[in-house]
């Protein structure tokens with residue numbers, strides 16, 4: 001037993017330096033694969049993000065692009081502006097109400113769509129349409145539906161004898177907010193429903209059968225089995241929807257332009273009006289940056305729900 | 313307790329799948345009835361129709377003498393244990409067990425007491441606060457059983473509840489389950505494709521194939537007096553030897569096929585010449601594989617000699633083997649059904 005062991009194994013391990021087995025090395029491969037994503041994120045997310053921070057701390061305007069550092073002055077101005085506070089409040093309100101509606105409607109829709117019935121593929125396709133239509137196009141259709149004189153909704157209400165004259169959907173503050181919330185809900189429900197549907201079909205059929213044998217009726221199964229088991233999926237769907245609604249400006253821009261009198265202004269539309277149309281890039285950037293902390297929280301919550309799904 | 317009866321029960325799925333075909337069955341009160349058959353023969357479908365989870369294409373299910381037609385599972389006073397156990401993953405063991413009681417509207421105190429009783433009976437009283445994913449296979453099976461029995465149902469329906477356990481655990485779980493069933497005395501329909509499980513646990517066995525019942529009888533009955541060649545070859549390992557002779561098939565179990573002189577086979581014993589090809593030593597027994605000559609068509613058969621028989625059986629030679637007259641079975645060549653005894 002005098003020969004030193006494992007010399008053979010030792011040389012085998014170091015025999016091929018790099019070269020031939022490069023692609024077998026997980027670390028190397030991972031870096032190569034990640035490269036496009038990193039380039040993409042740096043170019044399209046990180047650069048604009050830091051540019052926005054830089055702008056918000058400067059006095060840059062469209063007319064005068066010279067960069068002078070002004071500290072937090074823009075933020076102070078923005079926060080002092082009542083329209084900004086209105087926009088912030090509106091953004092939160094629209095997101096919260098729309099998401100509350102989305103949870104309920106998407107859940108119901110998902111429950112209907114997982115049922116086995118004739119022509120379910122056609123129905124599923126139709127349900128997904130609002131999501132696949134570009135927001136601005138779909139919103140233009142809504143502009144017509146909510147037209148102050150020719151609104152088909154008003155017409156139906158008049159025919160049913162529930163209304164005299166017109167509602168002026170987009171002209172009245174409350175109705176304009178209702179319209180924005182309705183359109184946002186209508187737009188997000190299909191996506192949320194499809195995500196929840198995937199969650200529902202992931203419940204093993206034995207679990208549903210066991211609930212039947214155990215004597216649970218529809219409501220008990222819904223609240224004690226189906227909803228708890230799809231909760232992480234519902235959370236992810238809602239948070240995704242919330243991010244889309246929270247950052248969206250197309251609906252407000254096309255539907256009301258923030259009006260009447262800034263009553264439906266939201267952060268992104270206000271940032272646009274201020275920064276691009278008003279020409280004050282610095283203030284526009286400061287307004288848009290208020291979106292960031294909220295989105296960060298949403299993102300963290302999504303990741304946590306996703307983790308809970310893995311555990312289930 | 314109740315008697316489960318099915319009459320001309322039939323289930324066809326779309327695409328012309330005849331999963332269950334005109335099955336007639338009745339348990340006795342408190343019986344442990346085993347449905348045994350190869351994979352895909354319709355056992356699960358039959359069980360699910362009894363449970364009310366599957367609508368029959370035709371026929372009736374009766375529990376305690378009452379027709380169950382159109383009644384949902386919860387109205388049938390049955391409890392079912394699924395092959396996957398189907399424990400609710402987001403609920404603790406306790407919440408799983410009380411779930412049927414909650415659905416039945418029992419008061420919380422009473423629920424808790426009942427659940428504790430069921431859990432203790434199955435020896436999982438200390439696991440009540442765990443989630444199913446933190447239980448071992450055997451513990452999950454007990455939790456599923458506890459959830460099934462906590463309502464004191466009139467019928468247990470068990471679908472291969474042991475198939476997810478490893479071999480050793482399965483043996484103990486088999487004992488536990490059988491003892492438990494005898495203690496509570498609840499009529500049980502138990503599905504398995506494992507003949508050892510069926511023979512060991514069943515009061516009676518229902519052998520199924522391709523959606524039809526081939527034979528119903530006690531384990532001894534179906535083993536010793538198979539109704540047809542399917543049952544004869546499905547049960548027993550190695551299965552019954554079948555040798556065709558004109559328009560009849562002669563059958564004999566490997567353990568009844570012994571070298572001449574080893575056992576007293578009686579005066580009417582059948583003596584044949586057995587050409588041995590191969591011998592397998594399996595510890596407690598020896599399998600002798602070869603062909604019989606002179607009985608009928610030359611067929612490959614197996615003899616099983618217990619370790620207590622130490623006679624030497626050299627390979628590639630013919631030996632005289634005997635089968636006692638009482639151990640011979642006869643089947644019709646065409647239908648495969650058992651026929652009258654024949655003189656050979």
Ligand SMILES: Nc1ncnc2c1ncn2[C@@H]1O[C@H](COP(=O)(O)OP(=O)(O)OP(=O)(O)O)[C@@H](O)[C@H]1O
Nearest residue numbers: 325326329331350351352353354355356357358505
């Ligand atoms: N929902 C269904 N739709 C169509 N065919 C089905 C359906 N369920 C079962 N079958 C078919 O019916 C037959 C019997 O199935 P079943 O599940 O009852 O078999 P099994 O005896 O329980 O088999 P295993 O031992 O593999 O569980 C099979 O051929 C199966 O493919």
Ligand SMILES: [Mg+2]
Nearest residue numbers: 355356357471
């Ligand atoms: Mg089965």
